[in-house]
Amino acid sequence: xxxxxxxxxxxxxxxxxxxxxxxxxxxxxxxxxxxxxxxxxxxxxxxxxxxxxxxxxxxxxxxxxxxxxxxxxxxxxxxxxxxxxxxxxxxxxxxxxxxxxxxxxxxxxxxxxxxxxxxxxxxxxxxxxxxxxxxxxxxxxxxxxxxxxxxxxxxxxxxxxxxxxxxxxxxxxxxxxxxxxxxxxxxxxxxxxxxxxxxxxxxxxxxxxxxxxxxxxxxxxxxxxxxxxxxxxxxxxxxxxxxxxxxxxxxxxxxxxxxxxxxxxxxxxxxxxxxxxxxxxxxxxxxxxxxxxxxxxxxxxx
Numbered sequence: 256x257x258x259x260x261x262x263x264x265x266x267x268x269x270x271x272x273x274x275x276x277x278x279x280x281x282x283x284x285x286x287x288x289x290x291x292x293x294x295x296x297x298x299x300x301x302x303x304x305x306x307x308x309x310x311x312x313x314x315x316x317x318x319x320x321x322x323x324x325x326x327x328x329x330x331x332x333x334x335x336x337x338x339x340x341x342x343x344x345x346x347x348x349x350x351x352x353x354x355x356x357x358x359x360x361x362x363x364x365x366x367x368x369x370x371x372x373x374x375x376x377x378x379x380x381x382x383x384x385x386x387x388x389x390x391x392x393x394x395x396x397x398x399x400x401x402x403x404x405x406x407x408x409x410x411x412x413x414x415x416x417x418x419x420x421x422x423x424x425x426x427x428x429x430x431x432x433x434x435x436x437x438x439x440x441x442x443x444x445x446x447x448x449x450x451x452x453x454x455x456x457x458x459x460x461x462x463x464x465x466x467x468x469x470x471x472x473x474x475x476x477x478x479x480x481x482x483x484x485x486x487x488x489x490x491x492x493x494x495x496x497x498x499x500x501x502x503x504x505x506x507x508x509x510x511x512x513x514x515x516x517x518x519x520x521x522x523x524x525x526x527x528x529x530x531x532x533x534x535x536x537x538x539x540x541x542x543x544x545x546x547x548x549x550x551x552x553x554x555x556x557x
Contacts, residue, residue, distance in 0.1 A: 288386075288408075288442060288457055291510075292342040292360060293330045294536035294550035298522020299491025300508025302475035304437030304463035305427060309344040309554065312358040312390050314477075315439040315461070317402030317425040319356045320392035322348040330552035335540060338364045342552075353393030356404075360386040384410040388423070400427040408456070410447060421445035421456055433467040437477075458482040463489075471495040479512075487512030502526040504534075522550075531555045 291297045293310035303314040309328035311318025330342040344358040364382040385408070392402030404423035409416065425439040441459040448454075463477035477489040491508035506522040517539045524534035536550040 290332070290334060290340060290362075292332055292340050292550070293328065294522050294534040294552045295506070295524070297332075297536035297538060297548075297550050298506035298508055298520050298534075299475060299489070299493060300510040300518075300520055301489035302463060302465070302477045302491040302508060303489075304425075304439055304461050304477050305435040305465040305475065307427075309346045309356065309358075310552075312344050312346075312356045312388060312404070313360070315402065315425040315427065315437050315463075316356075316388075316390045316404035316423050317392045317400045317427040317437070317439075319346045319348075319354045319390060320394045320400035320402060320427060322346050322354045324348070324556040326554065326556045328552060328554045330550060333549045335548065336364075338362070353391060356388075356390035356392070358386075358388040358390070380413040382410075382412045384408065390423075392425075398429045401425070402427075406442075406445075408445070408447070412449065415449050417447045417449050419445035419447055419456065435465050437461070437463045437465075455482070457484070471497060481512075484512055500528045502529070502532075506536075529556070 291301050292313070295310050296303045296314065301314070303311060305315070305318075307318050307321040309319070309326040325348070326346040328342070328344045332340040332342070334340060341361045342358070344356065346354060346356045348354040362384040366379040366381060370376060386406060388404050388406045390402060390404040392400060394400045402425040404425070406421045406423065407418065408421065409418035422443045423439065423441045424443070425437065428436040430436060439459070439461040441461065442456040443458065445456040446453050447456070458481070460480040461477055463475065465473055465475040467473045472492070472494045474492045475490070479487045479489070481487060488511045489508065491506060493504055493506045496503040496505065504524045504526065508520045510518050510520065520536055520538040522534060522536035524532050526532035532554045534552045534554070538548045540547055
């Protein structure tokens with residue numbers, strides 16, 4: 256079984272590299288695939304490929320393989336230039352069968368002033384997008400898990416719309432009690448076409464690891480190979496202050512390769528009995544606009 260598993264992982268990795276090499280390296284028409292949504296993910300700089308909760312659905316589909324209870328995650332992001340993102344995910348474990356997950360992201364740019372060669376026309380238009388993901392993950396052994404995510408993306412700009420399916424594959428490897436490794440291959444196919452312009456979805460090869468340095472103190476690193484933007488690195492660290500049934504996690508992270516944001520993010524949360532948690536994240540902008548992004552999220556298990 257292990258030899259077959261390793262062969263499958265190797266083939267998937269080589270296929271993704273082949274796709275990466277053959278891509279035309281044009282960017283996607285939307286930032287939907289690159290903006291981090293959950294405050295836990297944001298405040299860890301995006302280094303989330305080895306975490307096991309409902310917020311891992313869009314970073315590594317194998318992350319929900321360890322789910323023991325149903326979980327719902329809600330998040331709202333106030334992003335740059337009056338744009339906003341909403342996020343909903345649900346995880347449903349089914350015993351030895353595995354775990355199923357559903358994630359829906361919604362993006363809205365609000366009202367955008369229409370202009371032409373003569374300047375403003377006096378009219379407004381809007382742009383929005385939705386990304387839905389259906390995920391299945393299973394622990395093959397105590398140390399090895401695999402996950403598969405089928406995605407559908409739709410985007411509308413004024414009266415024009417476009418959509419495409421895509422696919423994510425992920426693996427989670429528990430080396431010991433403290434050390435985990437993650438591998439995710441994201442957006443393996445798909446493209447968006449508006450009128451005559453077609454843009455491929457950004458293929459991402461993500462390799463990461465996390466290490467519990469001491470009890471309640473965890474560090475994490477993800478390295479991302481992107482078809483449209485070279486290599487980026489995500490780094491994060493979390494320390495959970497525990498007082499009885501109460502947990503107060505404090506997080507700091509850094510994400511390279513982001514032109515709009517400084518890269519640094521800070522976050523904190525409040526959790527009760529590992530059943531309910533409220534989390535926040537903040538990330539400053541380096542643009543002339545001088546704006547900041549704020550994320551708030553709620554997770555509960557039942």
